[in-house]
Amino acid sequence: MSGLKYRLSHQVKGYECDFQGEMTVPSLINLMIHVSGLQSDSIGNTEASMSEQGLSWVIVQYNIDIHQIPRRRDQITIETEAMSYNRFFTYRAFRAYDENEHLLVEVLSTFSVMNLETRKLVRVQKEMTEPYEADEIRSIIRQPKVIPITEENPKEQLFTVRYLDIDSNQHVNNSKYFDWLINTVDFNFLISHQIKRIQIKYEKEVGFGNMITSKMSTSSEIAEDGTRMTAHQIWNESTIACVANIFWKSRN
Amino acid sequence: MSGLKYRLSHQVKGYECDFQGEMTVPSLINLMIHVSGLQSDSIGNTEASMSEQGLSWVIVQYNIDIHQIPRRRDQITIETEAMSYNRFFTYRAFRAYDENEHLLVEVLSTFSVMNLETRKLVRVQKEMTEPYEADEIRSIIRQPKVIPITEENPKEQLFTVRYLDIDSNQHVNNSKYFDWLINTVDFNFLISHQIKRIQIKYEKEVGFGNMITSKMSTSSEIAEDGTRMTAHQIWNESTIACVANIFWKSRN
Numbered sequence: 001m002s003g004l005k006y007r008l009s010h011q012v013k014g015y016e017c018d019f020q021g022e023m024t025v026p027s028l029i030n031l032m033i034h035v036s037g038l039q040s041d042s043i044g045n046t047e048a049s050m051s052e053q054g055l056s057w058v059i060v061q062y063n064i065d066i067h068q069i070p071r072r073r074d075q076i077t078i079e080t081e082a083m084s085y086n087r088f089f090t091y092r093a094f095r096a097y098d099e100n101e102h103l104l105v106e107v108l109s110t111f112s113v114m115n116l117e118t119r120k121l122v123r124v125q126k127e128m129t130e131p132y133e134a135d136e137i138r139s140i141i142r143q144p145k146v147i148p149i150t151e152e153n154p155k156e157q158l159f160t161v162r163y164l165d166i167d168s169n170q171h172v173n174n175s176k177y178f179d180w181l182i183n184t185v186d187f188n189f190l191i192s193h194q195i196k197r198i199q200i201k202y203e204k205e206v207g208f209g210n211m212i213t214s215k216m217s218t219s220s221e222i223a224e225d226g227t228r229m230t231a232h233q234i235w236n237e238s239t240i241a242c243v244a245n246i247f248w249k250s251r252n
Numbered sequence: 253m254s255g256l257k258y259r260l261s262h263q264v265k266g267y268e269c270d271f272q273g274e275m276t277v278p279s280l281i282n283l284m285i286h287v288s289g290l291q292s293d294s295i296g297n298t299e300a301s302m303s304e305q306g307l308s309w310v311i312v313q314y315n316i317d318i319h320q321i322p323r324r325r326d327q328i329t330i331e332t333e334a335m336s337y338n339r340f341f342t343y344r345a346f347r348a349y350d351e352n353e354h355l356l357v358e359v360l361s362t363f364s365v366m367n368l369e370t371r372k373l374v375r376v377q378k379e380m381t382e383p384y385e386a387d388e389i390r391s392i393i394r395q396p397k398v399i400p401i402t403e404e405n406p407k408e409q410l411f412t413v414r415y416l417d418i419d420s421n422q423h424v425n426n427s428k429y430f431d432w433l434i435n436t437v438d439f440n441f442l443i444s445h446q447i448k449r450i451q452i453k454y455e456k457e458v459g460f461g462n463m464i465t466s467k468m469s470t471s472s473e474i475a476e477d478g479t480r481m482t483a484h485q486i487w488n489e490s491t492i493a494c495v496a497n498i499f500w501k502s503r504n
Contacts, residue, residue: 013282013283013286014285014286014289014299014419014420015282015283015285015286015419015425015427017420018415018416018418019418019419019420019421019422021420024416026416030265030267031265031267033266033267034265034266034267037266041325047266072420073293162431162435163270163434163435163437163439163442164270164276164278164431164434164435166270166271167266167267167271168266168269168271168273168324169271170271173267175267179414179416182415182416183414183415183416185415187415187460187461190415208439209439
């Protein structure tokens with residue numbers, strides 16, 4: 001499986017990092033999606049030409065593996081590759097490399113196409129994917145299942161969707177969900193752990209002014225290498241909008 | 253008055269824009285502060301060398317004039333210039349230009365130096381400012397006074413300081429306040445107006461977990477050109493952390 005690649009060199013900016021100087025997941029995902037947008041522009045598949053047809057690409061799933069998180073002022077390269085597509089989804093890889101081409105972050109993403117008027121997913125059309133030289137496949141690539149919250153009383157945090165959370169698709173941008181996930185975790189846990197892997201699945205879009213409850217539980221199991229898992233649900237009133245697992249390694 | 257200048261070319265990214273495709277104020281300010289950081293690095297005045305002395309630059313005031321807001325994919329140039337300094341403050345200009353060197357945005361900023369341990373402002377030392385070739389001045393440059401909220405019952409919005417709001421100074425980054433200001437304004441007002449000018453004054457720093465009340469009132473006066481003013485206060489429990497005025501022009 002392989003398709004067209006596109007690369008962008010980028011210096012990590014201070015405001016893309018948390019207070020410890022490590023690039024945040026929302027910043028990383030924003031940048032990666034920007035690079036796939038540049039690739040689309042470069043082959044004439046602009047966002048504008050999609051929206052003229054009343055359509056937009058939307059993210060339905062990410063599997064993010066962080067081998068080493070980029071730091072403030074690091075010079076990194078973001079690469080994207082259109083991998084394959086079937087009737088419902090397209091699969092795109094993102095990779096971040098350091099200056100010596102060491103792989104820092106790998107992301108496998110699943111995109112779908114949304115009708116901007118009905119807000120429903122529609123079939124992926126051949127002419128949308130052909131320019132990316134991705135392989136047509138019949139199967140659906142199954143990403144690892146998100147493990148649900150098991151606790152009866154998960155930790156909860158409330159958020160209200162803000163004006164500046166809304167993107168050009170007039171819904172909450174996929175990167176904002178990471179804010180809700182991460183900002184629900186205990187401060188002491190956050191400063192003593194680093195994110196190793198995130199599996200996230202978007203179920204329903206969220207709009208301006210919606211009231212969000214971010215729920216989470218922490219697995220009692222600790223792997224041999226010190227990795228712990230947190231399970232997350234993003235609720236939009238009585239509907240689950242998103243589920244996720246985050247795997248954390250201890251800093252010690 | 254003039255000092256060392258530094259310039260960076262930048263393509264405006266989709267995630268730096270609101271849903272209407274216009275660059276957001278937090279994105280613009282983040283980028284400008286990044287450019288001043290690059291200037292500091294280029295002359296060896298790194299953030300690290302400041303923090304080794306237990307010190308950090310902090311923003312105390314901005315006066316932002318937006319002639320034309322950059323849009324998604326625009327190629328802009330950000331320029332910064334170290335203007336002048338006195339014993340308490342340094343004055344730095346930021347400008348955004350389009351590809352034809354038309355001035356889009358002008359910012360006059362006032363910086364001060366904070367002792368990271370006592371969290372108090374300290375005197376600006378000559379060796380901090382000399383490399384920037386800024387003029388030493390005796391006077392304090394007075395920026396326009398922020399007009400206070402006059403209404404008895406201002407509009408209020410609550411926010412909680414999130415983990416990802418904290419910067420390397422271990423307080424809320426100055427750009428985050430714009431989120432609190434703008435996200436308090438009515439949706440219908442936001443989509444029918446554009447920001448023309450912002451005057452903002454930071455009074456007290458805000459830390460992780462603090463409970464923020466963003467208060468605002470809208471002036472009943474409408475200028476001949478349709479400009480309206482909103483007055484803002486950011487409260488951290490019973491203390492005012494920040495005051496601001498935003499001048500808006502109607503989109504019609």
